Amino acid sequence: MCGIIACRTIQPAVEYLCTGLRRLEYRGYDSVGVALQTATAEVAHLRTVERIGALDELVRGWSGAPLNGVGIGHTRWATHGLVSEENAHPHADCNRRIFVAHNGIILNADQLRDELTRSGHRIATAVDSEVLSHLIEDALSEHRDLFKAVQTGLTRVQGTWAIAVLERGTGRIVVASNGSPLLVAHSAHGVFAASDIAAIVDWTDEFQVLGDGDVVELVDGGQWVRAEADSVPLISRRCSWQGRDADLNGYSDFMAKEINEQPAAACRVIDDLGTSIDSGELWTDRGLGTFDRLKIIGCGTSMNAGLVIGNVVRRLGRIPVTCTIASEAADDIPETGQLTLAISQSGETADVLQALTSDAIGGAPLVALTNNQHSSLARRADAVLNCDAGPEIGVAATKTFVCQVIAGAALMISGLSATGRIDRSAAARLTDDLRRLPEKLAAALNVAQCRVPPLIEELSDCAGFIFIAKGSGLPYAAEGALKLKELTYRWAEHYPAGELKHGPLALIGAGTPVVVVDNGDTRLRANMAEIAARGGQLLTIGSADSAIDVASDPSAAWGPLEATVPLQVLARTLALSLGHDVDKPRNLAKSVTVQ
Incomplete structure (x- = not known):
């Protein structure tokens, strides 16, 4: 921040x-x-x-x-x-x-403000940062040298x-x-x-x-x-x-630019990593060995990417995976044979960095997945993987999510190959599937830009949205709901489709918009019928029979990644129709460096 x-x-x-x-x-x-x-x-x-x-x-x-x-x-x-x-x-x-x-944040600002006020300083604001100027002022009267005064003044400060x-x-x-x-x-x-x-x-x-x-x-x-x-x-x-x-380069807003950059960014990531994935070198070159379970730590969009990566590891390697929101990681217990994957776009996310100091990590090897290989997270990790999305200026993450998923999936496929969990030929087939993703994302972008705008008028008056999915589609439903609430300021919640009858169905009435991320699971049809019977307005995104058909592969280990694009376009287009700044949503900022 x-x-x-x-x-x-x-x-x-x-x-x-x-x-x-x-x-x-x-x-x-x-x-x-x-x-x-x-x-x-x-x-x-x-x-x-x-x-x-x-x-x-x-x-x-x-x-x-x-x-x-x-x-x-x-x-x-x-x-x-x-x-x-x-x-x-x-x-x-x-x-x-x-x-x-x-x-940053000064944890003992109130104490320092009281001390400074008693000694005659005039504190003009309630901002914690102001005490720093007065602390340095005090120290300067003693040392008469700015450098020494800054050093001395900071010795009294607790925080970041x-x-x-x-x-x-x-x-x-x-x-x-x-x-x-x-x-x-x-x-x-x-x-x-x-x-x-x-x-x-x-x-x-x-x-x-x-x-x-x-x-x-x-x-x-x-x-x-x-x-x-x-x-x-x-x-x-x-x-x-x-x-x-980091310039607009002709686009109306950074979010539009960064959505459109996703196919090229995905291609760059795969080109950088591709030759070392199936051989296991992407894994072994980072000094990583075998592991029996995976712990993933992240926040927001990075956590949603972590959920996708966790599904890849479970599905392909049959390895137990735990995903923990970074701000809640302190109570986690490290497990034998654990590998920890910490995900942060900026590499400076305060909650993630704090989690690294907790007992949740223990002595487990730590891998950082970030868009900043020079960041604090990267410097603290045993191994680093750069998701290589390039600069992302829009506060709501788009291309960093896609690049995190691809880079994380590539690393885990390489790790499973290197440790004998999958054979080299299976890793090669998966790598080929990754190489096809940029083309699929480009096609999904074309579909989204045609199909989404006509839907916006009937959605603009809706007060809230529900997103549902099953299995590998669930992290994408979570990401779609997050994007919508970030940009439109409308309520948006995601649920496993099977949970509808356990409470959320009470929210659905005539016209309630329900976005379905379709990963090809046939059980979704029954859930959709329940929604339609209650007058809900269904919008399906994903595989062949969807209203927004992005031709996602039901068998893909990473799920319907292509559905990400129309979900982003939906959030952006609706937000613009409501008159919101899609690059700078209210109350939010990128690179959350305070807890």
Whole structure:
């Protein structure tokens, strides 16, 4: 949640900051702000509760001294305090000498606020982040050096943080991280820090990641203090993404773009992994061995992808699988022979990272499935698989879900082949089936774009939706319901079709929309008849007899993946008809870095 960018550049910093903040809006868009040094060493402090376009207007309206190449910026997803200009970052200290942009959560903020108030500080907001500027102000009066003051001030803080601190007068910028992602990069344009490489990829593709407890001054050759004396040497990492990958490129919204990118993204994943799947090398090259049971940990869409992957392992390998929502993992018990698969699109999901510290993992090998191979999750895992979806800006996940399913299924097929659970010829047939998925997704996209829009008018007044499926179709029903509620703000619930008579049938009356994800299970017909008898409005998606026939293969180990596309198109099209922003649904943000 929340996005941070800071820079010291040759050209005016504001151009870099506004571009970077626009790229970071997926992390939060309740408010946005910057603190910019001027040619007279003062600070222009500009904030708004509107989107980045409103900040552009504030900058254009700035009538003070010219802005130079030093500044910090922040886009917010509120966790403490109402959405207001006063609560927007960056936050200042009493004397407006220190400006702080923060991502994370300060657990002892109330205690620190009381202590600071008693010592004479004027705390202007209820935002936990504001205490950081006052702590650094206190420390600066003692040390008279910003770098040392940041180090000292943070010793009193409990919680997580990625911060950028700007000092008025000197124009120094110091950044620090603990449990929240932050990277620094040097280029011909200048020196940058950001929550995500996507914010600065136009100017550099090489970066270094701050470890927990690190403090860095943002200047060429600046001081970098590692939290641990025995920390591994700093590693420069490269990003294969380009700036245009995170642009609309002619699409009306990012969700439309990312839905349309799914066939190509699926093809890229399979091409990258294909030659090593059936041989077992995809598994053994990551140092993985045999396992007797699988535990999958994730949240939201990643958990739905995990359910699909778990079905692959059960169906093909006859291996017990447990799927646990990350925020509930603390009470799980590790089992003998367990392998843990942790799934997170960003690799920074706080609940997933917290679950890794619980007894649920024990000493089991940990595999990370993520779209960010440089993330905190990737660094903590024994083995990493990149789902390689490319940047995804729309908050509601689309192509990352499809790529997680494909990459996860490929890894597990390889593992089952490497450990003798399936033979090499069976793994080769499954790999061939994977290779056909991009073409099937492209066909499903064409069908969805033709069949879904005519249905929207009769659905737009419906207050709630039910999604049902059986067996391998159930995770897709869950994902379809999640997409609909995320984007339309209408109630949407999913159930196993066999559960209808055990309660949910009471919800169905004349006109109630029921979306059926059809994986070819013949028992669905009886459930559909029950719904029709009560006046429910059926919409079937999946195999041959469906209203939206995407020709899904009933025998596929990963279920009706092709049904994902019309489910996404349904949610997006209905949301647009209701006047909603499909890229930035209310109350939600991508990369959930706080619990």
